[in-house]
Amino acid sequence: MIQFIHVYKAYSPGYYVLMDLNLHIRKGEFVFLIGPSGVGKTTFLKLIYREELPTKGEILVSGFNVRVLPNHRLPLLRRKIGIVFQDFKLLPYLSVFDNIALVLQILGYPYTYIKQRVCELSEQLDLKEKLKTKVSNLSTGEKQRVAIARALAHQPPLLLADEPTSNLDAKRSIQTIDLFKELNKLGSTVIVATHNRDLANFVPSARMLEIGKGKIKAKIS
Protein backbone atom coordinates (compact mmCIF):
# COMPACT_ATOMS: atom_id res chain seq x y z
CA MET A 1 0.00 0.00 0.00
CA ILE A 2 2.65 2.50 1.11
CA GLN A 3 6.37 2.18 0.64
CA PHE A 4 9.06 4.68 1.58
CA ILE A 5 12.41 3.86 -0.05
CA HIS A 6 15.43 5.81 1.22
CA VAL A 7 13.33 8.92 1.65
CA TYR A 8 14.92 12.19 2.73
CA LYS A 9 13.06 15.42 3.29
CA ALA A 10 14.67 18.78 3.98
CA TYR A 11 12.88 22.13 3.96
CA SER A 12 16.22 23.95 3.71
CA PRO A 13 19.53 22.48 2.55
CA GLY A 14 21.16 20.34 5.19
CA TYR A 15 18.28 20.47 7.67
CA TYR A 16 16.55 17.13 7.31
CA VAL A 17 13.15 16.50 8.81
CA LEU A 18 13.21 12.90 7.60
CA MET A 19 16.39 10.98 6.85
CA ASP A 20 16.81 7.74 4.94
CA LEU A 21 13.35 6.53 5.76
CA ASN A 22 12.53 2.98 4.68
CA LEU A 23 9.09 1.79 5.51
CA HIS A 24 6.37 -0.51 4.29
CA ILE A 25 2.76 -0.22 5.40
CA ARG A 26 0.55 -3.01 4.13
CA LYS A 27 -3.01 -2.72 2.93
CA GLY A 28 -5.50 -2.93 5.80
CA GLU A 29 -2.98 -2.03 8.51
CA PHE A 30 -3.83 0.30 11.37
CA VAL A 31 -0.77 2.37 12.17
CA PHE A 32 -0.07 4.90 14.90
CA LEU A 33 2.72 7.34 14.13
CA ILE A 34 3.84 8.59 17.50
CA GLY A 35 6.17 11.37 18.40
CA PRO A 36 6.33 14.81 19.96
CA SER A 37 5.46 17.95 18.05
CA GLY A 38 7.85 19.05 15.33
CA VAL A 39 9.54 15.71 14.64
CA GLY A 40 8.08 15.29 11.16
CA LYS A 41 4.77 13.46 11.62
CA THR A 42 2.87 15.94 9.48
CA THR A 43 5.65 15.98 6.90
CA PHE A 44 5.46 12.18 6.74
CA LEU A 45 1.72 12.39 5.98
CA LYS A 46 2.19 15.28 3.54
CA LEU A 47 4.65 13.16 1.59
CA ILE A 48 2.02 10.43 1.22
CA TYR A 49 -0.64 12.70 -0.29
CA ARG A 50 2.07 14.71 -2.06
CA GLU A 51 1.56 18.08 -0.55
CA GLU A 52 5.32 17.85 -0.19
CA LEU A 53 7.82 16.13 -2.43
CA PRO A 54 10.71 14.13 -1.01
CA THR A 55 14.15 15.67 -1.36
CA LYS A 56 15.49 12.23 -2.19
CA GLY A 57 14.05 8.74 -2.45
CA GLU A 58 10.91 7.13 -3.74
CA ILE A 59 7.43 6.91 -2.23
CA LEU A 60 4.90 4.44 -3.57
CA VAL A 61 1.24 4.81 -2.57
CA SER A 62 -1.45 2.52 -3.98
CA GLY A 63 0.65 1.85 -7.03
CA PHE A 64 1.46 5.52 -7.65
CA ASN A 65 5.05 6.70 -7.55
CA VAL A 66 4.34 9.92 -5.72
CA ARG A 67 7.59 11.68 -6.67
CA VAL A 68 7.11 11.37 -10.41
CA LEU A 69 3.31 11.52 -10.47
CA PRO A 70 2.26 14.15 -13.02
CA ASN A 71 0.00 16.92 -11.72
CA HIS A 72 -2.99 15.89 -13.82
CA ARG A 73 -2.96 12.43 -12.18
CA LEU A 74 -2.60 13.75 -8.65
CA PRO A 75 -6.41 13.88 -8.06
CA LEU A 76 -6.54 10.13 -8.77
CA LEU A 77 -4.17 9.51 -5.86
CA ARG A 78 -5.85 11.96 -3.51
CA ARG A 79 -9.33 10.57 -4.16
CA LYS A 80 -8.12 7.31 -2.63
CA ILE A 81 -7.12 9.10 0.55
CA GLY A 82 -9.22 10.57 3.33
CA ILE A 83 -7.32 13.17 5.29
CA VAL A 84 -8.00 14.68 8.69
CA PHE A 85 -5.78 17.76 8.63
CA GLN A 86 -4.27 19.10 11.81
CA ASP A 87 -5.63 22.56 10.94
CA PHE A 88 -8.90 20.98 9.64
CA LYS A 89 -8.81 22.81 6.26
CA LEU A 90 -12.55 23.39 6.21
CA LEU A 91 -14.29 25.98 4.07
CA PRO A 92 -15.46 28.49 6.69
CA TYR A 93 -18.33 30.04 4.77
CA LEU A 94 -19.91 26.71 3.86
CA SER A 95 -22.26 24.82 6.14
CA VAL A 96 -21.29 21.64 7.95
CA PHE A 97 -23.36 19.68 5.42
CA ASP A 98 -21.60 21.29 2.44
CA ASN A 99 -18.16 20.71 3.93
CA ILE A 100 -18.77 17.02 4.49
CA ALA A 101 -20.52 16.69 1.13
CA LEU A 102 -17.68 18.39 -0.76
CA VAL A 103 -15.51 15.31 -1.05
CA LEU A 104 -18.49 13.23 -2.27
CA GLN A 105 -19.35 15.90 -4.82
CA ILE A 106 -15.77 15.86 -6.05
CA LEU A 107 -16.11 12.11 -6.55
CA GLY A 108 -19.39 12.62 -8.43
CA TYR A 109 -21.77 10.79 -6.12
CA PRO A 110 -25.50 11.42 -6.68
CA TYR A 111 -27.18 13.89 -4.35
CA THR A 112 -29.44 11.31 -2.70
CA TYR A 113 -26.43 9.23 -1.65
CA ILE A 114 -24.56 12.34 -0.49
CA LYS A 115 -27.49 13.38 1.67
CA GLN A 116 -27.85 9.93 3.18
CA ARG A 117 -24.10 9.54 3.86
CA VAL A 118 -23.72 13.01 5.38
CA CYS A 119 -26.70 12.37 7.69
CA GLU A 120 -25.23 9.03 8.72
CA LEU A 121 -21.86 10.56 9.58
CA SER A 122 -23.38 13.57 11.31
CA GLU A 123 -25.26 11.20 13.58
CA GLN A 124 -22.14 9.18 14.37
CA LEU A 125 -20.17 12.33 15.15
CA ASP A 126 -22.91 14.19 16.96
CA LEU A 127 -23.21 16.89 14.35
CA LYS A 128 -26.83 16.38 13.32
CA GLU A 129 -28.04 19.59 14.93
CA LYS A 130 -25.26 21.57 13.28
CA LEU A 131 -25.66 20.49 9.67
CA LYS A 132 -26.93 23.87 8.52
CA THR A 133 -24.50 25.86 10.67
CA LYS A 134 -21.65 27.64 8.98
CA VAL A 135 -18.31 26.16 9.91
CA SER A 136 -17.02 29.58 10.98
CA ASN A 137 -19.61 29.51 13.78
CA LEU A 138 -18.46 26.18 15.25
CA SER A 139 -16.21 25.49 18.22
CA THR A 140 -12.76 24.00 17.59
CA GLY A 141 -13.89 20.57 18.72
CA GLU A 142 -16.89 20.68 16.38
CA LYS A 143 -14.67 21.73 13.51
CA GLN A 144 -12.43 18.77 14.20
CA ARG A 145 -15.41 16.43 14.07
CA VAL A 146 -16.49 17.94 10.74
CA ALA A 147 -12.97 17.35 9.43
CA ILE A 148 -13.17 13.72 10.59
CA ALA A 149 -16.59 13.26 8.98
CA ARG A 150 -15.30 14.67 5.70
CA ALA A 151 -12.30 12.33 5.72
CA LEU A 152 -14.53 9.30 6.34
CA ALA A 153 -17.30 10.30 3.95
CA HIS A 154 -16.13 8.38 0.90
CA GLN A 155 -14.82 5.40 2.89
CA PRO A 156 -11.34 5.85 1.45
CA PRO A 157 -8.92 2.92 1.03
CA LEU A 158 -6.38 5.02 2.93
CA LEU A 159 -7.09 7.29 5.88
CA LEU A 160 -4.50 9.75 7.14
CA ALA A 161 -5.33 11.51 10.39
CA ASP A 162 -3.07 14.18 11.77
CA GLU A 163 -3.70 14.70 15.48
CA PRO A 164 -7.39 13.88 14.95
CA THR A 165 -8.34 13.99 18.61
CA SER A 166 -6.28 16.97 19.77
CA ASN A 167 -9.39 19.06 20.44
CA LEU A 168 -11.75 16.33 21.54
CA ASP A 169 -12.64 15.15 25.01
CA ALA A 170 -11.88 11.54 26.05
CA LYS A 171 -15.33 10.21 25.14
CA ARG A 172 -15.30 11.72 21.65
CA SER A 173 -11.70 10.66 21.12
CA ILE A 174 -12.71 7.05 21.71
CA GLN A 175 -15.73 7.49 19.43
CA THR A 176 -13.43 8.79 16.71
CA ILE A 177 -10.98 5.94 17.06
CA ASP A 178 -13.96 3.53 16.92
CA LEU A 179 -15.00 5.07 13.61
CA PHE A 180 -11.45 4.62 12.31
CA LYS A 181 -11.52 1.00 13.46
CA GLU A 182 -14.79 0.44 11.60
CA LEU A 183 -13.24 1.81 8.42
CA ASN A 184 -10.19 -0.36 9.02
CA LYS A 185 -12.43 -3.42 9.34
CA LEU A 186 -13.75 -2.67 5.86
CA GLY A 187 -10.19 -3.10 4.56
CA SER A 188 -8.90 0.47 4.60
CA THR A 189 -5.43 1.35 5.76
CA VAL A 190 -5.43 3.85 8.62
CA ILE A 191 -2.50 5.98 9.72
CA VAL A 192 -2.98 8.17 12.74
CA ALA A 193 -0.26 10.66 13.62
CA THR A 194 -0.45 11.67 17.25
CA HIS A 195 1.63 12.71 20.23
CA ASN A 196 -0.84 10.94 22.52
CA ARG A 197 0.49 7.43 23.18
CA ASP A 198 -2.63 6.47 25.15
CA LEU A 199 -4.71 6.65 22.01
CA ALA A 200 -2.94 3.57 20.68
CA ASN A 201 -4.22 1.52 23.64
CA PHE A 202 -7.68 1.58 22.09
CA VAL A 203 -6.46 -0.33 19.05
CA PRO A 204 -4.48 -3.31 20.36
CA SER A 205 -3.89 -4.69 16.90
CA ALA A 206 -2.33 -1.47 15.61
CA ARG A 207 1.30 -1.12 14.64
CA MET A 208 3.09 1.74 16.38
CA LEU A 209 5.82 3.68 14.67
CA GLU A 210 7.81 6.09 16.74
CA ILE A 211 9.24 9.04 14.95
CA GLY A 212 12.00 11.27 16.25
CA LYS A 213 15.09 13.12 15.05
CA GLY A 214 14.25 12.57 11.43
CA LYS A 215 13.97 8.82 11.65
CA ILE A 216 11.31 6.30 12.42
CA LYS A 217 13.38 4.93 15.23
CA ALA A 218 11.45 2.28 16.94
CA LYS A 219 8.89 -0.26 16.06
CA ILE A 220 6.83 -1.07 19.08
CA SER A 221 4.46 -4.05 19.00
Add this chain to the structure above:
Amino acid sequence: MLSFWWKKVWQNIIHTLWSQIACFLPTTLALSTFGLFILIGINFNLYLKHWQRKIPIIAFFQNEPLTEKARTTLITKSEIAQIDYISSQDAFQRLKTWLKGKELLLEGLDKNPLLPSLEIYLKPAFYKLDFINHLVQELKGLPGVAEVVYPSYLFFLVTTGWRFLKLVFLLIGVFLSLATVFIIANLIRLHLQKRREEIKIMRLLGASEGFIQVPFYIEGLWQGVICTGASILLLKGFFTWINEQTKTLQIPFTIEFFDLYQILLFIGFGLLLGLIGSFLGLKK
Protein backbone atom coordinates in the same frame (compact mmCIF):
# COMPACT_ATOMS: atom_id res chain seq x y z
CA MET B 1 -22.99 18.07 -9.42
CA LEU B 2 -24.70 20.87 -11.32
CA SER B 3 -26.53 22.03 -8.21
CA PHE B 4 -23.21 22.08 -6.39
CA TRP B 5 -21.67 24.30 -9.07
CA TRP B 6 -24.65 26.66 -9.10
CA LYS B 7 -24.47 26.86 -5.33
CA LYS B 8 -20.76 27.59 -5.59
CA VAL B 9 -21.35 30.31 -8.18
CA TRP B 10 -24.06 31.87 -6.06
CA GLN B 11 -21.78 31.79 -3.00
CA ASN B 12 -19.00 33.35 -5.05
CA ILE B 13 -21.30 36.12 -6.20
CA ILE B 14 -22.51 36.85 -2.68
CA HIS B 15 -18.98 36.77 -1.26
CA THR B 16 -17.55 38.99 -3.95
CA LEU B 17 -20.51 41.29 -4.43
CA TRP B 18 -18.49 44.50 -4.60
CA SER B 19 -16.06 43.21 -7.17
CA GLN B 20 -19.03 41.81 -9.11
CA ILE B 21 -20.56 45.29 -9.16
CA ALA B 22 -17.21 46.84 -10.02
CA CYS B 23 -17.03 44.47 -13.00
CA PHE B 24 -20.70 44.84 -13.93
CA LEU B 25 -20.62 48.60 -14.46
CA PRO B 26 -17.74 48.94 -16.96
CA THR B 27 -18.71 45.72 -18.75
CA THR B 28 -22.31 46.90 -19.17
CA LEU B 29 -21.06 50.28 -20.36
CA ALA B 30 -18.70 48.68 -22.89
CA LEU B 31 -21.41 46.33 -24.17
CA SER B 32 -23.96 49.19 -24.33
CA THR B 33 -21.56 51.28 -26.40
CA PHE B 34 -20.93 48.29 -28.62
CA GLY B 35 -24.69 47.69 -28.95
CA LEU B 36 -25.24 51.36 -29.73
CA PHE B 37 -22.80 51.17 -32.63
CA ILE B 38 -24.50 48.03 -33.92
CA LEU B 39 -27.87 49.78 -33.75
CA ILE B 40 -26.52 52.86 -35.53
CA GLY B 41 -25.19 50.50 -38.19
CA ILE B 42 -28.51 48.62 -38.49
CA ASN B 43 -30.49 51.86 -38.83
CA PHE B 44 -28.02 53.43 -41.24
CA ASN B 45 -28.14 50.31 -43.40
CA LEU B 46 -31.94 50.33 -43.38
CA TYR B 47 -32.09 53.97 -44.46
CA LEU B 48 -29.45 53.43 -47.10
CA LYS B 49 -31.51 50.60 -48.61
CA HIS B 50 -34.68 52.70 -48.31
CA TRP B 51 -32.95 55.60 -50.07
CA GLN B 52 -31.55 53.33 -52.78
CA ARG B 53 -34.99 51.94 -53.53
CA LYS B 54 -36.38 55.42 -54.03
CA ILE B 55 -33.86 56.47 -56.65
CA PRO B 56 -34.54 55.03 -60.09
CA ILE B 57 -32.29 54.76 -63.12
CA ILE B 58 -33.92 57.11 -65.64
CA ALA B 59 -33.62 56.52 -69.38
CA PHE B 60 -34.79 59.45 -71.57
CA PHE B 61 -35.96 58.84 -75.13
CA GLN B 62 -35.96 60.94 -78.26
CA ASN B 63 -39.64 61.38 -78.97
CA GLU B 64 -39.79 57.92 -80.52
CA PRO B 65 -41.46 55.24 -78.40
CA LEU B 66 -39.38 52.32 -77.14
CA THR B 67 -39.21 49.48 -79.63
CA GLU B 68 -40.98 46.25 -78.72
CA LYS B 69 -37.68 44.36 -78.71
CA ALA B 70 -36.04 46.81 -76.29
CA ARG B 71 -39.10 46.76 -74.04
CA THR B 72 -39.00 42.95 -73.90
CA THR B 73 -35.26 43.03 -73.14
CA LEU B 74 -35.89 45.25 -70.11
CA ILE B 75 -39.00 43.50 -68.81
CA THR B 76 -37.36 40.07 -68.84
CA LYS B 77 -34.39 41.21 -66.75
CA SER B 78 -34.72 39.47 -63.41
CA GLU B 79 -32.72 42.16 -61.60
CA ILE B 80 -35.38 44.79 -62.32
CA ALA B 81 -38.16 45.16 -59.78
CA GLN B 82 -40.30 47.79 -61.50
CA ILE B 83 -40.39 49.92 -64.68
CA ASP B 84 -42.54 53.06 -64.88
CA TYR B 85 -43.15 54.79 -68.21
CA ILE B 86 -43.34 58.60 -67.85
CA SER B 87 -44.67 60.33 -70.95
CA SER B 88 -43.71 63.90 -71.88
CA GLN B 89 -47.10 65.11 -70.63
CA ASP B 90 -46.68 63.28 -67.28
CA ALA B 91 -43.21 64.76 -66.91
CA PHE B 92 -44.51 68.23 -67.65
CA GLN B 93 -47.32 67.76 -65.15
CA ARG B 94 -44.75 66.74 -62.50
CA LEU B 95 -42.71 69.84 -63.29
CA LYS B 96 -45.77 71.99 -62.87
CA THR B 97 -46.47 70.40 -59.49
CA TRP B 98 -42.92 71.01 -58.35
CA LEU B 99 -43.04 74.61 -59.52
CA LYS B 100 -46.36 75.31 -57.86
CA GLY B 101 -46.51 79.04 -57.07
CA LYS B 102 -43.69 79.75 -59.51
CA GLU B 103 -45.66 79.00 -62.72
CA LEU B 104 -44.24 82.21 -64.20
CA LEU B 105 -41.07 80.25 -64.94
CA LEU B 106 -42.96 78.10 -67.42
CA GLU B 107 -44.46 81.03 -69.34
CA GLY B 108 -43.08 81.50 -72.80
CA LEU B 109 -42.66 77.79 -73.46
CA ASP B 110 -44.48 77.25 -76.73
CA LYS B 111 -44.14 73.46 -76.52
CA ASN B 112 -43.35 70.76 -73.93
CA PRO B 113 -39.53 70.44 -73.90
CA LEU B 114 -39.47 67.33 -71.71
CA LEU B 115 -38.61 63.90 -73.09
CA PRO B 116 -40.51 60.74 -72.28
CA SER B 117 -38.62 58.41 -69.96
CA LEU B 118 -38.51 55.07 -68.24
CA GLU B 119 -37.90 54.97 -64.48
CA ILE B 120 -36.27 51.68 -63.60
CA TYR B 121 -36.20 50.38 -60.04
CA LEU B 122 -33.91 47.49 -59.21
CA LYS B 123 -34.41 44.65 -56.74
CA PRO B 124 -32.57 45.52 -53.46
CA ALA B 125 -29.87 42.91 -53.97
CA PHE B 126 -28.80 44.48 -57.27
CA TYR B 127 -28.07 47.98 -56.01
CA LYS B 128 -24.40 47.52 -56.68
CA LEU B 129 -22.33 50.04 -58.52
CA ASP B 130 -20.90 47.53 -61.02
CA PHE B 131 -24.30 46.25 -61.97
CA ILE B 132 -25.80 49.75 -62.19
CA ASN B 133 -22.98 50.96 -64.45
CA HIS B 134 -23.43 47.89 -66.63
CA LEU B 135 -27.19 48.49 -66.90
CA VAL B 136 -26.66 52.19 -67.65
CA GLN B 137 -24.36 51.25 -70.55
CA GLU B 138 -26.86 48.68 -71.81
CA LEU B 139 -29.68 51.23 -71.67
CA LYS B 140 -27.58 53.77 -73.55
CA GLY B 141 -27.20 51.23 -76.35
CA LEU B 142 -30.96 50.81 -76.82
CA PRO B 143 -32.42 52.45 -79.93
CA GLY B 144 -33.99 55.84 -79.23
CA VAL B 145 -32.35 56.36 -75.84
CA ALA B 146 -31.11 59.95 -75.58
CA GLU B 147 -29.69 59.95 -72.07
CA VAL B 148 -29.48 57.69 -69.01
CA VAL B 149 -29.31 59.31 -65.60
CA TYR B 150 -28.35 57.83 -62.28
CA PRO B 151 -26.53 59.55 -59.38
CA SER B 152 -23.69 57.05 -59.59
CA TYR B 153 -21.18 59.34 -57.92
CA LEU B 154 -23.45 59.95 -54.93
CA PHE B 155 -24.21 56.24 -54.79
CA PHE B 156 -20.47 55.52 -54.84
CA LEU B 157 -19.83 58.06 -52.08
CA VAL B 158 -22.56 56.72 -49.84
CA THR B 159 -21.71 53.04 -50.31
CA THR B 160 -17.97 53.64 -49.90
CA GLY B 161 -18.64 55.85 -46.88
CA TRP B 162 -20.84 53.10 -45.43
CA ARG B 163 -18.15 50.51 -46.03
CA PHE B 164 -15.64 52.73 -44.24
CA LEU B 165 -18.07 53.30 -41.37
CA LYS B 166 -18.63 49.55 -41.08
CA LEU B 167 -14.88 49.10 -40.75
CA VAL B 168 -14.71 51.79 -38.06
CA PHE B 169 -17.65 50.19 -36.22
CA LEU B 170 -15.96 46.81 -36.49
CA LEU B 171 -12.75 48.19 -34.98
CA ILE B 172 -14.70 49.86 -32.17
CA GLY B 173 -16.58 46.59 -31.65
CA VAL B 174 -13.35 44.61 -31.45
CA PHE B 175 -11.87 47.13 -29.03
CA LEU B 176 -14.94 47.10 -26.75
CA SER B 177 -15.14 43.29 -26.89
CA LEU B 178 -11.49 43.06 -25.86
CA ALA B 179 -12.18 45.52 -23.04
CA THR B 180 -15.08 43.34 -21.87
CA VAL B 181 -12.97 40.18 -22.03
CA PHE B 182 -10.18 41.96 -20.15
CA ILE B 183 -12.53 43.12 -17.37
CA ILE B 184 -14.09 39.66 -16.95
CA ALA B 185 -10.67 37.96 -17.04
CA ASN B 186 -9.46 40.30 -14.30
CA LEU B 187 -12.55 39.64 -12.21
CA ILE B 188 -11.92 35.90 -12.48
CA ARG B 189 -8.23 36.39 -11.58
CA LEU B 190 -9.24 38.47 -8.58
CA HIS B 191 -11.62 35.77 -7.41
CA LEU B 192 -9.01 33.08 -7.98
CA GLN B 193 -6.67 35.10 -5.79
CA LYS B 194 -9.35 35.52 -3.13
CA ARG B 195 -10.20 31.83 -3.12
CA ARG B 196 -6.73 30.36 -3.44
CA GLU B 197 -6.93 28.77 0.02
CA GLU B 198 -10.24 27.14 -0.85
CA ILE B 199 -8.86 25.93 -4.18
CA LYS B 200 -5.87 24.47 -2.38
CA ILE B 201 -8.21 22.57 -0.05
CA MET B 202 -10.27 21.28 -2.97
CA ARG B 203 -7.09 20.06 -4.66
CA LEU B 204 -6.06 18.28 -1.46
CA LEU B 205 -9.43 16.53 -1.44
CA GLY B 206 -8.84 15.25 -4.96
CA ALA B 207 -10.73 17.77 -7.05
CA SER B 208 -9.64 17.88 -10.68
CA GLU B 209 -8.77 21.19 -12.33
CA GLY B 210 -11.97 20.91 -14.37
CA PHE B 211 -14.07 20.54 -11.21
CA ILE B 212 -12.41 23.61 -9.69
CA GLN B 213 -12.67 25.68 -12.85
CA VAL B 214 -16.32 25.03 -13.77
CA PRO B 215 -17.77 27.55 -11.25
CA PHE B 216 -15.40 30.20 -12.62
CA TYR B 217 -16.56 29.50 -16.17
CA ILE B 218 -20.19 29.70 -15.03
CA GLU B 219 -19.35 32.97 -13.30
CA GLY B 220 -17.84 34.38 -16.51
CA LEU B 221 -20.88 33.26 -18.53
CA TRP B 222 -23.17 34.75 -15.92
CA GLN B 223 -21.31 38.08 -16.06
CA GLY B 224 -21.56 38.00 -19.86
CA VAL B 225 -25.32 37.35 -19.83
CA ILE B 226 -26.15 39.78 -17.04
CA CYS B 227 -24.12 42.60 -18.57
CA THR B 228 -25.51 41.98 -22.06
CA GLY B 229 -29.04 41.87 -20.66
CA ALA B 230 -28.49 45.10 -18.74
CA SER B 231 -27.01 46.82 -21.78
CA ILE B 232 -30.01 45.73 -23.92
CA LEU B 233 -32.38 47.21 -21.34
CA LEU B 234 -30.31 50.39 -21.20
CA LEU B 235 -30.32 50.72 -24.98
CA LYS B 236 -34.03 49.93 -25.19
CA GLY B 237 -34.74 52.75 -22.75
CA PHE B 238 -32.50 55.12 -24.67
CA PHE B 239 -34.04 54.24 -28.06
CA THR B 240 -37.59 54.54 -26.74
CA TRP B 241 -36.69 57.99 -25.48
CA ILE B 242 -35.14 58.97 -28.83
CA ASN B 243 -38.22 57.75 -30.73
CA GLU B 244 -40.48 59.76 -28.43
CA GLN B 245 -38.33 62.83 -29.07
CA THR B 246 -38.52 62.35 -32.84
CA LYS B 247 -42.32 62.06 -32.56
CA THR B 248 -42.50 65.24 -30.46
CA LEU B 249 -40.28 67.07 -32.92
CA GLN B 250 -42.28 65.54 -35.81
CA ILE B 251 -39.20 64.08 -37.46
CA PRO B 252 -40.54 61.62 -40.05
CA PHE B 253 -38.59 58.51 -39.13
CA THR B 254 -38.45 55.93 -36.39
CA ILE B 255 -35.33 54.26 -35.16
CA GLU B 256 -35.35 50.48 -35.29
CA PHE B 257 -34.30 48.42 -32.25
CA PHE B 258 -32.96 44.86 -32.20
CA ASP B 259 -35.48 42.19 -33.14
CA LEU B 260 -35.74 39.00 -31.04
CA TYR B 261 -33.21 37.15 -33.17
CA GLN B 262 -30.69 39.97 -32.85
CA ILE B 263 -31.27 40.19 -29.08
CA LEU B 264 -30.55 36.46 -28.75
CA LEU B 265 -27.47 36.86 -30.93
CA PHE B 266 -26.24 39.76 -28.77
CA ILE B 267 -26.78 37.75 -25.58
CA GLY B 268 -24.96 34.84 -27.20
CA PHE B 269 -22.12 37.20 -27.99
CA GLY B 270 -22.06 38.31 -24.33
CA LEU B 271 -21.90 34.64 -23.30
CA LEU B 272 -18.98 34.09 -25.62
CA LEU B 273 -17.12 37.12 -24.23
CA GLY B 274 -17.76 35.83 -20.68
CA LEU B 275 -16.42 32.42 -21.63
CA ILE B 276 -13.29 33.87 -23.25
CA GLY B 277 -12.79 36.14 -20.22
CA SER B 278 -13.02 33.16 -17.87
CA PHE B 279 -10.68 31.13 -20.04
CA LEU B 280 -8.07 33.88 -20.05
CA GLY B 281 -8.54 34.51 -16.32
CA LEU B 282 -8.00 30.82 -15.56
CA LYS B 283 -5.19 30.31 -18.03
CA LYS B 284 -2.44 30.85 -15.48
